[in-house]
Amino acid sequence: MRRLGFCLVTFLLPLGLSAPVLALEPTILTANGGPKPEEYEGVGQPVVPPLLAQNGRLYGLDHFHNVFSLNDYPGHSWELVDLTDLGLKIVSGPLVQDTRKDRGSLYVAGFRAESLFDELDTGRLVRLDADGTHPEPLVDLIEPNGVLVIDGNRLYGLDKGPEGNGRLFAIDLDAQTPSLETLHTFSAGPQGQRQYPNGMILGSDGWLYGVTAYVRGLPYAPGTSSALDTPTGTVYRIDPSLGTESFQILHTFTLQEGEIPWQTRYGDTYHMMSSASSGRRDYVLAWLVEGPEGFLYGTLGVGNCTTLGTGTSLYNLPLCQSSESADPERLDRYLSAPPHYDGPNLHGAVYRLAREGEAFHILHHFTGGEGGSQPRGPLVAADGKIYGTTLSGGPLSGGRALPGEPVELPPEDQLSYRGTLYSIDPARVRISDEGVVEESGFELEYGFINGSDQQGNVRYDGYLPLGLTLGHNGKIYGANNNAGGYFINHKGNLQQRTGTIYRLSNEPEAHVSVTITPGEIEVGDTALLEWSTVDASYCQASGGVEGDGWAGAKADSGYLELTLEAGNYYYTLTCESTLEGGGQVGDVASLGVGAQDRTTDEQTREYGNGGGSPSWWLLAGMALVLAARSKRSARQ
Numbered sequence: 001m002r003r004l005g006f007c008l009v010t011f012l013l014p015l016g017l018s019a020p021v022l023a024l025e026p027t028i029l030t031a032n033g034g035p036k037p038e039e040y041e042g043v044g045q046p047v048v049p050p051l052l053a054q055n056g057r058l059y060g061l062d063h064f065h066n067v068f069s070l071n072d073y074p075g076h077s078w079e080l081v082d083l084t085d086l087g088l089k090i091v092s093g094p095l096v097q098d099t100r101k102d103r104g105s106l107y108v109a110g111f112r113a114e115s116l117f118d119e120l121d122t123g124r125l126v127r128l129d130a131d132g133t134h135p136e137p138l139v140d141l142i143e144p145n146g147v148l149v150i151d152g153n154r155l156y157g158l159d160k161g162p163e164g165n166g167r168l169f170a171i172d173l174d175a176q177t178p179s180l181e182t183l184h185t186f187s188a189g190p191q192g193q194r195q196y197p198n199g200m201i202l203g204s205d206g207w208l209y210g211v212t213a214y215v216r217g218l219p220y221a222p223g224t225s226s227a228l229d230t231p232t233g234t235v236y237r238i239d240p241s242l243g244t245e246s247f248q249i250l251h252t253f254t255l256q257e258g259e260i261p262w263q264t265r266y267g268d269t270y271h272m273m274s275s276a277s278s279g280r281r282d283y284v285l286a287w288l289v290e291g292p293e294g295f296l297y298g299t300l301g302v303g304n305c306t307t308l309g310t311g312t313s314l315y316n317l318p319l320c321q322s323s324e325s326a327d328p329e330r331l332d333r334y335l336s337a338p339p340h341y342d343g344p345n346l347h348g349a350v351y352r353l354a355r356e357g358e359a360f361h362i363l364h365h366f367t368g369g370e371g372g373s374q375p376r377g378p379l380v381a382a383d384g385k386i387y388g389t390t391l392s393g394g395p396l397s398g399g400r401a402l403p404g405e406p407v408e409l410p411p412e413d414q415l416s417y418r419g420t421l422y423s424i425d426p427a428r429v430r431i432s433d434e435g436v437v438e439e440s441g442f443e444l445e446y447g448f449i450n451g452s453d454q455q456g457n458v459r460y461d462g463y464l465p466l467g468l469t470l471g472h473n474g475k476i477y478g479a480n481n482n483a484g485g486y487f488i489n490h491k492g493n494l495q496q497r498t499g500t501i502y503r504l505s506n507e508p509e510a511h512v513s514v515t516i517t518p519g520e521i522e523v524g525d526t527a528l529l530e531w532s533t534v535d536a537s538y539c540q541a542s543g544g545v546e547g548d549g550w551a552g553a554k555a556d557s558g559y560l561e562l563t564l565e566a567g568n569y570y571y572t573l574t575c576e577s578t579l580e581g582g583g584q585v586g587d588v589a590s591l592g593v594g595a596q597d598r599t600t601d602e603q604t605r606e607y608g609n610g611g612g613s614p615s616w617w618l619l620a621g622m623a624l625v626l627a628a629r630s631k632r633s634a635r636q
Contacts, residue, residue: 006088027502028461028502029070030070030074031460032044032062032484032498043077043311043498044064044066044499045076046501047091047093047466048093048094049478050501051094052072052477053131054130057070058501059080060479061094061095061108062499065083065084066082066202067079067083068144071343076532078517080578081134081611083126086136088110092144093110093146096148097130097150098150098155106130108128109144109146109148109159110123111126111143120515122140123141123159124139124141124143124144125137125148136177139284141159142162144157144305144619147199147200147210151202153173154170155171156170156240158210161182163187165196167184169182184244186212194262195212195215196263197212197213198212198213198233198287201287206240207238207246207291209288211260211287213232213260213262215364218304218306219342220308221308222429224342232253232303235250236255237355248357255344258348259348260303261303262303262304285297286301286375289379289386291381294355294493295352295355296354296355297350299376299388300318300348300349301347301376301396302319302341303377305319307334310333310334315334317335317340317341319340322418322463322464347368347371348372349362349363350364350442352429359431362437363442364442370394370395371420371444372393373390375389376390377465377467377468380468382474384426385424387423387445389478390419390420391420391464391465393417395454396415397452398415402486409451416463418464423443423445428441429441448461449461450484454602463482464482465481466480475504475505476572478504479499480500483498484498511534511535511587512536513587516571517530520592521594522593522594524563526562527591528562531573533556535577536575537576539576540553540554541573542572543569543570543572544562563589565593566594566595572587
C-alpha cells in the first residue's frame, strides 16, 4: 500500500495565547501524519533536516525509508519514492544535490540490514532525479553514516570501512560506471578504542573537515574509563586532492571537555552512528560548520544515547529524550541513579577551533532545563551567526487537544522538554590574552513547545530537533522528529502527528497548495487530491471532470479521492489573499490515468503565491502548460 501525504489543517498556527516573540521563531511548514481515508498512510517521522533543492522544493526522508517532498511554505508533504525497493532498510541521510548546471541529481546513503539488530555490514549510495524520483543504486558501502559532500564532480562520504574504524571515500559523479576510491582509512583510537566518523564539511579552503568519536564504553559498565583525560574523539582535516598524506588531527577531545556521539545496540555490537534519527531512538551526529571569520564551530555532549540497565539491558538515556531524569517507576531498571552519566559535561557544549588546529576554546556549556541539553545535528552559518539545535531542554510543555480546543496542562511530572534553537555570534566572542572566554556570543533563540507551556502559550512545534540546513535562498530549515499536533483518525481516536518541518522566518505570505498523489495511476486505481491554504480564503475550484466532486466553492483545506477513466486531468484552485494588499493566489495539479507517456517530473505548479493577482490568461493556460511538458524516460 502506498504511503501518501496528508492535508494540513489549521492547528499548525498558534492556538490560544501566542508564544513570546523571540529573535527567531519557526514557521511550521508541515506536520507529517494526519487524517486519511482508511486505506492511506501519511508520511512518517522526519529523520534528517530537509534539503531545499534547486527547483525550490524541500525534500526529506522519513522513518518508513521514503523520500518525501513539500513546498517552501505551509502546506502538506507527499511521498515520492520508497527506498526499501532498493533494499535500504535504514536511511542514513541527509540528502545532497549536485547543483552543477544541467545536473541536479539527489544523493542519499543507507543500510541494507533486515533489522536494527542485524550486523549492518552492507549499505548503498543511491542517486535520484532532481525531483526526488527514479532512485538507482550507484555503489555498495559498509554501514554508511549518511554524511555526503559534493564538490564539483566529486562526491565524498563516510562509512565504516573494511577495518571497522571508518573510511573516507570519493566517487567521480561523471564516470559512466561510478566506483569507490578510498581517500583515507581511520585507525583504531588510543588503547585500541573504536573510532567512528561523525559529520564532515567542505571548508572554504577546499579541505574536508570532520569529527570522529572514540568509543570509551557505556557509563558505569565494567571497563569503562571515567578519568577526565580519557580521549573521546577528534577534529581532523584532509586535502581531498592528496588523500592520506595530508591527513591531520587538529584537536583530540577528552572526557573533561565532552564526547562525540557513537552508538551501540543490543548484544554489545557496535555500529556506525547514522546522521539520521530513527523513531525515538536517537542516532544524530555531531557536526562542524565554518563561521564567517574562518573558525570552525562544533558541539560536544554525551557519547551515547543509551545507558546500561540491570542485567544486559540498554535503555534510552533521558538526557537525549526530552527528559533529564528517568520515569520514577523505571528507576530500578537503571544501573545508576539519574542522570545515569559519569562525565562532567552532562548537557553538552559549543566549541571553536581555528582551521589550522590552534586556538581551541569551549565557548558555552549548556545548563539543562530551559537552558538546553545535548546539542546535535547539522549546524549552519547565516546572517553572520552560527545556528544549531539541542535535542532537549527549553520550556516544559505538554497536553493535547484538537485544533481550536483548549489544551489542559497536565501535571508537571508529565511535562517534557522539547528542544531548543540557539545561536553563537562570532562578533560578540571575547577571549582574553590568557585564553579565558570572557564573552561567548551565545543566545538561546527559541524553545520548542508541543502543547501548552507553563505560561499558557500553546504551539505544536513538535519535538526532538534534528539540526538545521541552509537553503540556497539564505533561509534556514529544520525538522523535529516527533509530534506536531493531534487529529481524529477514521476510527474516532485522538492521534498524535509524526514530526514537523519548519523554516526560521516570520515573513507572512499567502499560499495555496494542491497536490495529487500519485500523479500517475492506472485505470481503476485511486489517487488522492489534497489542498491547503495559508492566509487565503474564499476558494474556487475548477477543472477535473464532471461528477468528481471538485469544481465549485471549496473550504480552505481538504482532500478528495479520484478514480477516473483514462486521460489527463488538471485541478486548479484560486483563493483570495487575506493579507494586507489582498490579491489572488492559486495552484494547479495534474493527474494522468492510464497515460504512460506523461512526464513524472513534478505533480504541481504554483502561481501567484505570496500576494498579488495572477493574470487570468495564465490561470486558464496552466493546464496547457502542464500538458506540454517535455517527455522523458525514467532511469531504471
